[in-house]
Amino acid sequence: MTIKDVARRAGVGIATVSRTLHGSSQVSPETAARVLKVVEELGYRPNSTAQSLVSGRSHMLGLVVSDITNPFFPELFKGFEDVALQNGYDVLVASTNYDTARTAQCVQRMIERKIDGVAIMTSEIDPSHKDTFARRKVPLVFLDVGRVGRWVSNVKVDYGAGIAQGVEHLTGLGHRRIAFISGPDSLASARERRDAFLRLLSDPCFGAWREAATEEGNHKVDGGLKAMLRLLARAPRPTAVMASNDLTAIGAMRAIRQWGLRVPEDISVVGFDDIQMAEFTEPPLTTVRLLRTEVARLACDALVQSIVTHGTGVEYRMSTTLVVRQSTAQALASRELLPSEGEPAIAEQIVTAIE
Amino acid sequence: MTIKDVARRAGVGIATVSRTLHGSSQVSPETAARVLKVVEELGYRPNSTAQSLVSGRSHMLGLVVSDITNPFFPELFKGFEDVALQNGYDVLVASTNYDTARTAQCVQRMIERKIDGVAIMTSEIDPSHKDTFARRKVPLVFLDVGRVGRWVSNVKVDYGAGIAQGVEHLTGLGHRRIAFISGPDSLASARERRDAFLRLLSDPCFGAWREAATEEGNHKVDGGLKAMLRLLARAPRPTAVMASNDLTAIGAMRAIRQWGLRVPEDISVVGFDDIQMAEFTEPPLTTVRLLRTEVARLACDALVQSIVTHGTGVEYRMSTTLVVRQSTAQALASRELLPSEGEPAIAEQIVTAIE
DNA sequence: CTGTTAGCGCCTTCAC
DNA sequence: GTGAAGGCGCTAACAG
Numbered sequence: 122m123t124i125k126d127v128a129r130r131a132g133v134g135i136a137t138v139s140r141t142l143h144g145s146s147q148v149s150p151e152t153a154a155r156v157l158k159v160v161e162e163l164g165y166r167p168n169s170t171a172q173s174l175v176s177g178r179s180h181m182l183g184l185v186v187s188d189i190t191n192p193f194f195p196e197l198f199k200g201f202e203d204v205a206l207q208n209g210y211d212v213l214v215a216s217t218n219y220d221t222a223r224t225a226q227c228v229q230r231m232i233e234r235k236i237d238g239v240a241i242m243t244s245e246i247d248p249s250h251k252d253t254f255a256r257r258k259v260p261l262v263f264l265d266v267g268r269v270g271r272w273v274s275n276v277k278v279d280y281g282a283g284i285a286q287g288v289e290h291l292t293g294l295g296h297r298r299i300a301f302i303s304g305p306d307s308l309a310s311a312r313e314r315r316d317a318f319l320r321l322l323s324d325p326c327f328g329a330w331r332e333a334a335t336e337e338g339n340h341k342v343d344g345g346l347k348a349m350l351r352l353l354a355r356a357p358r359p360t361a362v363m364a365s366n367d368l369t370a371i372g373a374m375r376a377i378r379q380w381g382l383r384v385p386e387d388i389s390v391v392g393f394d395d396i397q398m399a400e401f402t403e404p405p406l407t408t409v410r411l412l413r414t415e416v417a418r419l420a421c422d423a424l425v426q427s428i429v430t431h432g433t434g435v436e437y438r439m440s441t442t443l444v445v446r447q448s449t450a451q452a453l454a455s456r457e458l459l460p461s462e463g464e465p466a467i468a469e470q471i472v473t474a475i476e
Numbered sequence: 477m478t479i480k481d482v483a484r485r486a487g488v489g490i491a492t493v494s495r496t497l498h499g500s501s502q503v504s505p506e507t508a509a510r511v512l513k514v515v516e517e518l519g520y521r522p523n524s525t526a527q528s529l530v531s532g533r534s535h536m537l538g539l540v541v542s543d544i545t546n547p548f549f550p551e552l553f554k555g556f557e558d559v560a561l562q563n564g565y566d567v568l569v570a571s572t573n574y575d576t577a578r579t580a581q582c583v584q585r586m587i588e589r590k591i592d593g594v595a596i597m598t599s600e601i602d603p604s605h606k607d608t609f610a611r612r613k614v615p616l617v618f619l620d621v622g623r624v625g626r627w628v629s630n631v632k633v634d635y636g637a638g639i640a641q642g643v644e645h646l647t648g649l650g651h652r653r654i655a656f657i658s659g660p661d662s663l664a665s666a667r668e669r670r671d672a673f674l675r676l677l678s679d680p681c682f683g684a685w686r687e688a689a690t691e692e693g694n695h696k697v698d699g700g701l702k703a704m705l706r707l708l709a710r711a712p713r714p715t716a717v718m719a720s721n722d723l724t725a726i727g728a729m730r731a732i733r734q735w736g737l738r739v740p741e742d743i744s745v746v747g748f749d750d751i752q753m754a755e756f757t758e759p760p761l762t763t764v765r766l767l768r769t770e771v772a773r774l775a776c777d778a779l780v781q782s783i784v785t786h787g788t789g790v791e792y793r794m795s796t797t798l799v800v801r802q803s804t805a806q807a808l809a810s811r812e813l814l815p816s817e818g819e820p821a822i823a824e825q826i827v828t829a830i831e
Numbered sequence: 832c833t834g835t836t837a838g839c840g841c842c843t844t845c846a847c
Numbered sequence: 848g849t850g851a852a853g854g855c856g857c858t859a860a861c862a863g
């Protein structure tokens with residue numbers, strides 16, 4: 122079932138079939154109708170592989186992520202796919218799993234497939250791959266990484282403003298002893314969040330608290346839990362904590378509960394991301410929402426733009442919104458909690474159980 | 477940068493290049509070395525589009541899901557991708573979003589791209605699409621749906637045994653008034669789970685309880701919550717509840733807590749799936765684990781098998797494992813809770829707030 | 832062993 | 848308006 126069959130059956134040349142299928146105006150309405158009818162009858166569909174070979178473009182866009190298991194991968198994919206489909210592109214997904222060899226393999230494959238553009242939604246990517254694509258004039262879009270240039274676009278999340286939204290919410294509730302549980306220090310976007318927090322705390326109203334206000338987590342539940350336990354062991358103890366992401370915040374809430382305190386009555390918790398789970402935690406998590414579907418939409422759009430303009434890179438900025446749920450409450454100035462006698466023992470016990 | 481360039485630079489014919497690249501033994505070691513060297517120098521990579529055009533195969537596998545937002549899509553993708561990559565295939569993902577037009581579009585695209593096989597991991601698929609693929613001899617693999625046949629494989633989850641694992645765990649703890657919150661009745665696999673439950677309850681030891689032991693949910697948190705509230709309003713009230721999936725179980729736990737009772741002291745809860753979140757609920761959820769990465773692995777494997785055997789369909793069976801966490805406890809025969817006076821009012825209040 | 836040639840299915844000048 | 852012909856890059860006979 123090729124274009125030839127259609128041509129023969131319609132009594133025309135293959136060029137005419139091709140033309141009608143592409144809506145060329147230089148085909149008489151009658152012939153066009155006849156061709157279309159045959160196409161319909163035969164259920165003919167052009168072989169896009171052949172089309173690609175001729176055009177040199179595959180009408181496929183790549184989406185590279187580090188870890189599929191990441192709770193917001195689905196949303197990322199969804200937004201990307203929506204825009205891609207709208208523009209006539211299919212999506213080829215590749216997860217690197219932080220595996221260098223695998224990453225290299227994926228990059229190679231995409232190149233061999235003459236991919237029309239690639240969104241790199243992970244920070245851990247070998248810069249050399251970037252050149253590999255650039256050299257072949259494949260549009261690229263990064264998330265929060267690198268500068269915009271020819272063939273290179275970027276979607277930049279305003280983490281600073283996001284952290285500020287969370288912190289201001291907390292200060293608005295009267296909190297002053299606000300702690301921060303960061304993500305892994307190796308992650309640029311995590312450092313950005315922590316630095317933004319530290320910058321906010323340089324305001325005199327926070328006094329000397331700033332010095333020991335942060336603990337490092339790992340952007341996962343266990344890391345948040347352990348970091349929070351360390352925070353709880355301090356005196357004075359924070360009355361509120363802002364986490365670098367929601368998973369961390371969930372871990373923090375667990376730690377607080379295990380310690381025998383309550384959220385938000387004793388300690389308020391704010392997350393970052395607004396993953397689906399955030400709505401269903403106990404209590405529902407107040408968090409800074411980062412619309413990941415939107416991030417992905419922008420990324421895909423950047424790619425499409427870059428393709429049509431033959432290489433122009435664009436930079437999109439993405440802002441966040443505060444979503445107030447029930448993990449934050451008014452700070453009770455009267456309730457200046459200090460560790461009671463029994464607590465240290467409990468803490469040790471818990472920490473041990475976790476290791 | 478094509479095979480010709482390499483041939484010219486290496487002073488050989490293009491066929492020789494092609495042969496060496498495919499490890500054909502009929503190339504003298506010297507020539508091969510020379511060719512490989514040039515390939516290296518030029519960084520030549522064969523154009524897989526051209527290869528596909530010749531072979532008629534794309535080395536791509538399709539993965540069709542209904543809703544990417546589904547909490548276990550990532551794992552599904554992960555398992556599938558792993559096996560696909562191992563076998564030299566790339567993965568083209570398509571989410572239908574329950575949208576008929578979009579589904580049709582995806583199917584068309586995959587066909588045009590000469591996809592080598594498609595995994596349909598959603599139950600809502602128009603049977604006609606199945607024929608569309610079958611006619612073109614594209615291997616298909618379904619999840620729990622349809623019969624195995626030429627070009628059609630199936631991965632079948634043993635829901636019956638899974639539900640039994642959960643229920644037996646509960647009966648082992650002494651529970652007899654066990655309720656079940658089902659999924660949407662429109663979903664075949666959900667019906668299967670409920671029916672399995674009902675079958676188990678026909679054992680005389682459950683007495684007449686069976687008659688009103690189930691409530692319908694929607695496989696989401698809100699549905700589980702509402703269904704549980706209805707269950708709580710009954711007299712006698714269940715001492716344990718098995719949910720059709722984890723999201724439902726989470727909703728049920730919320731309802732129980734809102735009602736002023738505790739999990740597992742007052743009511744035990746068992747989920748199904750073992751989504752990542754299950755580990756982090758409060759209390760951590762006892763559930764029947766369905767290894768989704770494994771399901772996807774099998775699906776992909778079925779596709780690969782079907783490709784190499786040129787159409788043989790296979791059926792894989794997938795079993796489940798019980799994961800005991802902390803949402804289940806011994807039934808206290810002595811604690812035969814009956815609704816107290818104040819409760820109905822509270823219940824109504826809650827239900828209203830939810831609607 | 833290795834080079835030449837004929838397609839794979841389609842698009843796109845170029846003549847008619 | 849429409850048909851014929853020349854590639855796109857590669858593989859697979861078919862000759863040497």
